[in-house]
Amino acid sequence: MDSSYKAIGVEQKWQKKWDKSKLYKVDLKSKKPKYYNLVMFPYPSGDKLHVGHWYNYGPADSWGRYKRMNGFNVLEPMGFDSFGLPAENYAIKTGVPPQESTARNVKYMIKQLSAIGTMYDWEKMVNTSEPEYYKWTQWVFLELYKKGLAYKKEAPVNWCPGCMTVLANEQVQEGKCERCGSLVTPKNLNQWFFKISNYAENLLDHSKLDWPEKTKVMQTNWIGRSEGVFWQQKIKDFDIKIEAFDSVPQTYMAQTFAVIAPEHPLVAKLVKGTKQEKAVMAFVEKVKKKKMANKFDVEADSEGIFTGRYIDNPFGTGDLPLWIASFVVMGYGSGIVNCSAHDERDFAFAKKYNIPLKPVMAPADPVEAKKVMNLEYCYHHDPEAIMQLPEKFKGRKWGEARKDIIKYVEEKGIGKAAVNYKLKDWLISRQRYWGAPIPMINCKKCGMQPVPKKDLPVILPIKGVDYKPKGKAPLASVPKFVNTKCPKCGGKAEREVDTLDTFMCSSWYYLRYLSAKDKVKAFDMAAVKKWLPVDTYIGGPEHACMHLLYARFIHKVLMDDKKAEPFKRLVHQGLITKDGAKMSKSKGNVVSPDEFVAKYGSDVFRMYLMFMGPFTEGGDWSDKGITGIARFTDRFWRLISDENVKVEDAVALKRTLHKLIKRIKEDIEKMQFNTAVAALMEFVNFANKNGVDKAGKKIIAQLIAPLAPHLAEECWELLGNKTSVFDSKWPTYDPKLAVDSTVRIGVQVNGKVRGEIEISKDANKEEAFKSAKSQENVLKYLAQGQVVKEIYVPGKIIGFVVK
């Protein structure tokens, strides 16, 4: 008789049953404790799901199933982040409207996702490119606009003169357009921003979050908080006040020059009509081009030019010549920096252009101090350094004097204590078609007006759109879309033709799942209060500084609570590589799960991925071991379906089962699915020798259920159950039974293992040593000298020290 497990048929059978019985439909109002198990939603490309998708969704689903069996009402939704460039590029190439290709891809992807055997509640699905979704994305924009967090300003974009369009950073390769190869140039455009920088301080607070340390550190560094002062100063002969940020204000007496960023708008004004104007502007152009082409080398291209202007030095140490320096970052601080001898870059710059330097601190060691004062090298970042100047702080330690110096410069009015961040405001407008239109209207009379919320959504037109870029956003080519009435005065007005960054769609979707069909509001606050924060959010670490930061920001704004957090526990799945490289279409190394799933079934494939190693670490793909899991699955099935198994040792079976329940629980809680699978294998090996009763079979069917849902259902049914194993209660264990009564421990002499004894788990010292000394091999080594120390750690080790 062929008793082997027929995975394919069984899996289809259960997927149909689950579907029909609506097993995974979630009642959001249920009284059961809630559990929001969220996984980052995918972009619906037309490609098949690859191993990476499975590695993400399979274990995430196993986790949800485990929580469900532990009595939680688990919400496990799925949706599609469907706006974005690939569909638009496809449209440009083929003329197929993104609406069509996207709808097709979504349909295809739902089918594939279902084949994994996940418990998604498809009734709650969201699709960000559908009007019923992006209507509310627009609504979110208007909320931010209302709160004064959305504004417009000029900002540079990557412009491809060949394609006549704006390029995303990743479309620029070595300064050239990735498609046509034209040299990309900077172009200033008036664009929309969100004031995420207003929330910098709140976003730094990770105290309520159970996130990987690495991710929190990445966000912290990204936000880049820095304490210091803004020097208050003016440019000589001009009525222009300028600030300069300084995180090391102790240098104030050391400042001998100042530098300004080449891109700074003041530059042209400062040199206008002077004899150096031409040279300066040429220099500025040169640097700008280099920076835009991403060809800027920090070391090699550190250069500058004197503006001919001076900063009215407020420190009484003489005026500071103002130079343009290529290394100054425009977007940080004010784009102007006061320079001193105690900064590596400033030091090198001054040496290069023969600008005088004046050290004000030195090491305690007099020989080194002399070198520093003679400018032999740049000395910095040492809090133990001794101040040499000015008189007021002379002799004090540099690190310690800092706060008094800040106090002093504030009193003198030459500086203001301040905190500065690297985090820049979020640029949300895109000169693209396939995105949510920005709901704003430009009226010549009334200015920029928000679209009234009752008029949402601003529908993205399908007909008459020229996807091919012609120098303007594609929507500008649709007069029907552009021409509208001013909501304020009723006169002729024009719509905003830019669309929203897709990160905006994904920064609030977890709220929409809770009320996907709601026609009157973006999200149901009662449901949000009940279901948020998301209990576990699973997704790739590449989103640490973009999506995860944006979502936290938007959440705080929408909740009107700067402390609100959307995602409580965050888990990053590891990356699956192929021959050490990230899988990608262009490299042609994408591994498809299809042939494996067709051969072994989705349970085996899922378990194999989990068995490969720790979930958070990923690994290099190899199909070498999948037969091991297939064998295990067969063995498992045979064990369950064999009715003639005799139990040899009932006590041992009981203890082994309780130990197993404990291990599986602990492993799954830590998302170490690999060791959970190993534990089940060990049990099957044990049961094949010792036998297992029906009660035991039921337990292992439950334990394997999160990892191999179809197999578990089939076993569960075979064992006489009429309802789903996922409606059964997760087995519990008795801690007293989950340990062995005896243990095998090693016996060491001088740290080397010389024997092994089996004794009762909590045997006393005498018993243990007696047993140890009954070992011939141990005695041999003990006889080599005097026993000076005896060590006994119950359940772990016996040790003797012999001299």
Added chain:
RNA sequence: GCCCGGGUGGCGGAAUUGGUAGACGCGCAGGACUUAAAAUCCUGUACUAGCAAUAGUGUGCGGGUUCGAUUCCCGCCCCGGGCACCA
């Protein structure tokens, strides 16, 4: 350059409040069943020596602490990821 991870058999990996390193699986070798093969089952498998008992070596490298170190400390090397002129 700076900040995180990580380095364990032929391979994927297991084990860390310091306590028998290598669970589990793959692969390999031998055996059983079979006319044969596949499938399945059993046995062995870190390396070196030995028939074996056993001994020596062994968790990237070099030191240290300890009765005992994959685990703790110091100094390096290599791999992966992130940031990268942030004054």
